[in-house]
Amino acid sequence: MAVTRTFSIIKPDATRRNITGAVTKMLEEAGLRVVASKRIHMSREQAEGFYAVHKERPFFGELVDFMISGPVVVQVLEGEEAMQRNRDIMGATNPKDAAAGTIRGELAESIEANTVHGSDSDENAAIEIAYFFKPEEIVG
Ligand code: UDP
Numbered sequence: 001m002a003v004t005r006t007f008s009i010i011k012p013d014a015t016r017r018n019i020t021g022a023v024t025k026m027l028e029e030a031g032l033r034v035v036a037s038k039r040i041h042m043s044r045e046q047a048e049g050f051y052a053v054h055k056e057r058p059f060f061g062e063l064v065d066f067m068i069s070g071p072v073v074v075q076v077l078e079g080e081e082a083m084q085r086n087r088d089i090m091g092a093t094n095p096k097d098a099a100a101g102t103i104r105g106e107l108a109e110s111i112e113a114n115t116v117h118g119s120d121s122d123e124n125a126a127i128e129i130a131y132f133f134k135p136e137e138i139v140g
Contacts, residue, residue, distance in 0.1 A: 005076055005078050005129060006077050006086045007132070008076075008119075009072050009074050011117060016070050019107060034075050035076050035077070041071045041072070042067055050064060094111040102113055111140065
């Protein structure tokens with residue numbers, strides 16, 4: 001298995017509830033290492049650009065509003081097959097469908113306020129990491 005990197009966001013529902021540590025603990029226990037992390041409050045333009053792939057979806061406006069409703073923690077995660085490993089520990093998009101023991105299964109509030117974002121391919125991971133981090137901010 002190859003050691004790779006993926007991109008994660010701890011969303012505003014989690015910063016509001018002060019559970020960023022609990023989320024990070026679950027990521028670490030799943031075998032992922034946080035090699036970059038910063039707490040930011042995204043601008044509308046930044047969030048719209050990040051979610052541009054979803055701009056035709058009916059939930060786009062509400063998703064952007066939610067993602068700028070409070071601070072988030074953007075992270076680069078490293079580990080064996082990091083993208084898939086992170087998707088597995090995140091759980092299904094809708095917490096009603098997310099397995100027990102996953103971040104969304106244990107902590108998410110709703111399909112929108114679902115606690116974490118994670119890249120869905122290695123290609124998108126590289127794009128999303130570069131959207132928020134300079135190479136020198138990532139310390140493996
Ligand atoms: N989302 C939403 N309503 C929906 C589907 C998705 O608000 O009906 C939000 C949700 O926060 C989700 C994000 O849009 O995490 C991106 O959706 P995607 O289908 O890419 O799910 P993910 O990859 O986050 O599991």
